[in-house]
Every structure is written in structure tokens, then in C-alpha cells.
Amino acid sequence: MSVADQKPQPKRPSSFWSYANPVKFLAFSERMLPTLWVLAAVCLAVGLIWGFFFTPDDFRQGSTVKIIYLHVPSALMAINAWFMMLVTSLVWIIRRHHVSALAAKAAAPVGVVMTLIALVTGAIWGQPMWGTWWAWDPRLTSFLILFLFYLGYIALWEAIEDPDTAADLTSVLCLVGSVFAVLSRYAVNFWNQGLHQGASLSLDKEENVADVFYFPLLVAIAGFVLLFVALVLYRTGTEIRIRRARALLAREARS
Amino acid sequence: MIPDLGKYADAVLSSYAASLVLLAILVLMTLRRGRKARRELAAIEKKGKQDG
Amino acid sequence: MKALLGRDLALALRAGGGFGLGLAFFLIVTVLVPFGVGPQSELLSRIAPGILWLGALLACLLSLDRMLALDWEDGTLDLLATSPLPLEAALSIKALAHWITTGLPLVLAAPVLGVLLNLPTPGFIWLVVSLALGTPALSVIGAFGAALTVGVKRGGLLMSLLVLPLYVPTLIFGAEVARRGAVGMEVQTPLLMLAGITLGVIAVMPFASAAALRVNLR
Numbered sequence: 001m002s003v004a005d006q007k008p009q010p011k012r013p014s015s016f017w018s019y020a021n022p023v024k025f026l027a028f029s030e031r032m033l034p035t036l037w038v039l040a041a042v043c044l045a046v047g048l049i050w051g052f053f054f055t056p057d058d059f060r061q062g063s064t065v066k067i068i069y070l071h072v073p074s075a076l077m078a079i080n081a082w083f084m085m086l087v088t089s090l091v092w093i094i095r096r097h098h099v100s101a102l103a104a105k106a107a108a109p110v111g112v113v114m115t116l117i118a119l120v121t122g123a124i125w126g127q128p129m130w131g132t133w134w135a136w137d138p139r140l141t142s143f144l145i146l147f148l149f150y151l152g153y154i155a156l157w158e159a160i161e162d163p164d165t166a167a168d169l170t171s172v173l174c175l176v177g178s179v180f181a182v183l184s185r186y187a188v189n190f191w192n193q194g195l196h197q198g199a200s201l202s203l204d205k206e207e208n209v210a211d212v213f214y215f216p217l218l219v220a221i222a223g224f225v226l227l228f229v230a231l232v233l234y235r236t237g238t239e240i241r242i243r244r245a246r247a248l249l250a251r252e253a254r255s
Numbered sequence: 256m257i258p259d260l261g262k263y264a265d266a267v268l269s270s271y272a273a274s275l276v277l278l279a280i281l282v283l284m285t286l287r288r289g290r291k292a293r294r295e296l297a298a299i300e301k302k303g304k305q306d307g
Numbered sequence: 308m309k310a311l312l313g314r315d316l317a318l319a320l321r322a323g324g325g326f327g328l329g330l331a332f333f334l335i336v337t338v339l340v341p342f343g344v345g346p347q348s349e350l351l352s353r354i355a356p357g358i359l360w361l362g363a364l365l366a367c368l369l370s371l372d373r374m375l376a377l378d379w380e381d382g383t384l385d386l387l388a389t390s391p392l393p394l395e396a397a398l399s400i401k402a403l404a405h406w407i408t409t410g411l412p413l414v415l416a417a418p419v420l421g422v423l424l425n426l427p428t429p430g431f432i433w434l435v436v437s438l439a440l441g442t443p444a445l446s447v448i449g450a451f452g453a454a455l456t457v458g459v460k461r462g463g464l465l466m467s468l469l470v471l472p473l474y475v476p477t478l479i480f481g482a483e484v485a486r487r488g489a490v491g492m493e494v495q496t497p498l499l500m501l502a503g504i505t506l507g508v509i510a511v512m513p514f515a516s517a518a519a520l521r522v523n524l525r
Contacts (some may be wrong), residue, residue: 052258052271053258057261062261062262062263063258063260063261063263063264063267064263064266064267066260066267067266067267067270067271070270070271070274071270109281110281113277113280116277117273117274117277117278120270120273120274121270121273124266124269124270124273125266125270127266128262128266145472148468148471148472149472151468152465152468152472155465155468155469156455156456156465156469159456159462159465160458160459165458165522165523165525168519168522169455169522169523172455172515172518172519172522173455175515176451176473176512176515177473180472180473180475180476183504184472184475184479187475187476187479187500188479190479190480190483190496190497190500191479191483227278231281231282231285234285234286234289235288235289237289238285238289238292238293241292242292242295242296245292245295245296245299248300248303249299252299252303
């Protein structure tokens with residue numbers, strides 16, 4: 001350990017920002033992760049098994065309503081993942097905490113997979129209803145655009161060599177992308193309003209989902225949220241370690 | 256055991272299969288990359304201690 | 308600022324500056340469409356507004372890397388960054404030059420190509436109006452994409468991946484204006500949205516583009 005690591009830190013009240021310190025962050029996530037993984041697995045298992053085996057069919061949609069336990073949570077996480085990336089990008093821009101930038105980088109692949117699950121389950125759900133494997137339903141289309149935004153964000157991280165430059169550029173992209181994602185949502189709704197009026201998949205939380213579907217859905221959502229948190233914490237830890245390894249190698253090369 | 260899914264059996268089962276496969280791939284790749292990073296960092300830090 | 312504009316325009320217009328390539332691409336794409344979808348004039352006239360919008364958009368996209376790449380390579384961008392002119396203004400001028408040399412010719416060529424695709428008569432004016440309002444946004448958004456990827460070797464494909472999703476709102480509303488105009492429907496809403504997006508983008512994006520460029524020039 002270098003001298004810098006051993007210098008005593010001045011005592012200061014522990015705040016949320018203390019986790020911006022990579023060492024503290026790693027310690028925190030090591031403590032939390034086992035519980036998180038277990039809780040996530042339990043909630044997912046309970047929610048999905050409950051929903052799949054122990055709920056009735058829907059009057060209109062038959063057994064396809066069971067897809068709701070995958071489609072709704074993944075769609076929610078797809079959006080929340082991007083939102084989290086937006087917040088951590090802002091924190092990077094304003095306070096330049098590396099942990100924050102790495103957290104955004106870590107969240108993106110999770111968001112991509114969530115978006116993909118939302119798209120696939122949405123398309124499969126729609127097939128019996130609409131008769132086609134893909135319909136340009138406004139919601140599905142918006143998720144397709146979100147998918148493209150995720151791909152661009154990840155591609156930019158991969159394309160830039162210097163990690164700080166990559167963090168800066170991707171956070172600007174995330175900001176701009178967020179504005180255009182919202183804009184696109186409105187544009188797409190406008191673009192398709194004439195075609196699928198009233199036939200779009202009912203998956204809003206605002207719609208009155210009956211209690212018998214609602215509770216397993218809540219558990220499934222909890223499972224997805226916990227899984228997201230666990231994955232992002234774990235992946236951020238990986239990024240921190242990779243960064244530290246690079247720094248150590250660079251120091252070696254110089255000395 | 257599997258409830259009567261009626262004519263939508265294909266749709267429901269393939270959604271579950273696809274989603275679980277995607278999640279499994281994500282988790283496995285995450286864990287693999289994480290373990291690799293830990294190993295490499297440990298190796299570099301160990302080497303550093305030995306040299307320094 | 309005028310000097311920068313004059314310089315960029317001159318650079319684009321001289322031999323080897325790439326002027327006309329965007330136009331040629333627009334023409335080629337338009338000619339290829341009937342080979343792809345069949346020559347039935349009824350089908351063509353239905354899809355003409357969308358195809359022309361797409362062709363113009365892609366032609367804009369392909370000429371974007373010229374906006375910054377050359378100046379990046381010979382160090383002019385570093386000079387611009389340290390000049391008294393704010394980088395935001397410099398980038399806006401560059402986007403303007405791009406529009407004048409790429410977007411504007413596309414707007415003027417579109418009606419001619421509309422004839423090739425059997426664009427219905429009322430559609431011509433709305434095609435031109437929508438392109439005229441939309442292509443400036445394409446240049447300004449393109450400048451952002453160029454600024455992000457200016458340091459990436461062979462970053463053209465990456466830039467396209469980043470820029471095309473940003474083009475979606477402009478494309479949707481612009482093509483909607485052209486489509487509705489072609490069938491004689493009312494175009495107010497998409498027209499206002501299109502204009503709003505273009506104005507908003509012109510006002511705000513240069514700040515993001517300049518921020519990205521500063522990062523790359525570090």
C-alpha cells in the first residue's frame with residue numbers, strides 16, 4: 001500500500017457522498033451484495049411463479065396476460081436505468097466523482113438487456129392480438145428508440161480510449177439523448193395515433209389492474225429492481241477494479 | 256403442473272424462456288467479467304507488494 | 308464570424324471539397340427506390356414524401372464528418388478554441404455552412420426528384436417547406452455528433468449510430484408535413500412541432516456541441 005492509502009482521513013460525518021470514495025464504495029457494495037442477490041432471486045422467483053402458476057387468465061387476453069410479469073418490470077427498469085444513468089452523468093459533470101461515471105457505464109448494459117426483454121415480450125404479447133410479429137405501436141416504438149440510444153451510449157464508451165474523456169463525452173451524450181428520448185416519445189405518439197387507437201397494450205400502472213394480478217406484479221417488479229441494483233453495484237465494482245488495475249500498471253510503467 | 260395456457264401457450268412460454276435466458280446471460284457475463292477483474296487486480300497488487 | 312463562414316463555404320465549394328456529393332447521393336437513392344419497391348406509380352406517390360425525406364436526411368448524415376474532421380486534422384480547431392470567438396458560435400457557423408452547402412441544395416433539388424417518384428402535386432410545396440425547416444436542425448444536430456466523435460479514428464459509423472436516433476423527431480414531423488400536404492390534409496400541428504424543434508435545437512445544441520468539442524481538444 002502506498003503512503004497515500006495509509007494517511008488518516010479526517011473525521012467527518014458519513015454522508016451519501018462518502019461513497020464517492022472508491023474504497024468505501026467497494027466496501028459498501030461487498031457488504032450489501034450477498035443480501036441483494038438473495039433478495040432479488042427470491043422476489044423474482046416468488047413473483048414469477050405466483051404469476052405464472054397461480055393467477056387466472058384475463059377475459060380479453062387469455063393466458064397472454066401472464067407476460068405482464070416480465071414485460072412491465074423490464075419496461076420500468078429500462079426507463080429507470082436510463083434515468084439513473086442521467087443522474088449519475090450529472091453528478092460526474094458537476095462533482096467529478098469517478099464512481100458516479102463508472103456507475104453510469106455499469107448500468108448501461110443492464111438497461112439494454114431490460115429494454116430488449118421489454119421489446120421481445122412486448123412483441124410476443126402483441127402477436128396474438130395484432131396478428132403480426134411486430135407492430136409500430138407507440139410504446140414499443142419508443143422502446144426501440146431507447147434501445148438505439150443505449151447502443152450508441154455503450155458504443156461511445158467503447159470507442160474512446162481515455163477513460164476521463166469517455167466519461168465526459170458519454171455524460172453529455174446521456175444528457176442530450178435524454179432530451180431527445182422525451183421528444184421522440186411525443187413524436188412517436190403523434191406519428192402513430194391514427195393507427196392503433198385503443199388497441200395498444202394496456203400496461204400502464206395507471207390502468208386498473210385487478211388485485212389478483214397486481215400483487216404478484218408488485219413482487220416481480222421488486223425482484224427486477226433488486227436485480228438491477230445488485231447488477232449495477234457489482235458492475236460498478238468491476239469498473240472500479242479495472243480502473244485501479246490500469247492506474248497501477250501505468251504507475252509501474254512510469255517508475 | 257403447467258396451467259392450461261390454451262392457444263397462447265407458445266406466446267407465454269417463449270416470452271418466459273426468452274426473458275430468463277437474457278437475464279441469465281447478463282448475470283453470467285457480469286459475474287465472469289467481475290471475477291476476471293478481481294483476479295487481475297489482485298495479481299497486480301501482489302506484484303506491487305513484492306516489488307515495492 | 309463572417310470570416311469563418313466565408314472560409315468554410317469556400318472550403319466546401321472548392322474542388323475536392325465535396326460539394327455536390329450530397330446532392331448526387333440524394334439523386335442516386337431516389338433512383339434506387341423504384342428498383343427496390345417496384346415501379347407502380349400509385350405506390351410510389353404514396354411513399355414519395357417519406358422517401359425524399361429519408362434520402363435528404365441520409366445525404367446530410369453522410370456529409371457530416373467533413374464538418375470538423377479536416378479542421379481537427381490540421382489543428383484549426385485548436386486555434387478556433389482559443390480564439391476570442393466563443394466555440395458555441397464557431398460551431399453554429401460551421402453548422403450554418405454545412406446547411407448552406409448540403410441542406411439547402413437538397414431542399415432545392417427535392418421537387419425535381421419528387422417528379423421521379425410521382426409526388427402528388429399539392430405535396431411539392433409542403434415537401435420544400437418541411438425540408439427547409441427541418442434540414443437546419445439536421446445540420447446542428449449533426450454538428451453535435453461530429454463534435455462527440457471527432458477524435459475517434461474512422462468514427463463515421465459511430466457518429467451515424469449516435470446521430471440517427473437524434474434525427475427521429477425531426478424526421479417524424481417533417482415527413483408528416485410532407486405526407487399530409489401531399490394528400491391535402493391540414494399540416495399545422497406537425498409544422499409547428501417541426502419549427503419548434505429546429506428553433507430549440509439551434510438555440511441549445513451548440514452548447515452541448517461546444518462542451519463535447521472542448522473535451523476532445525483537451
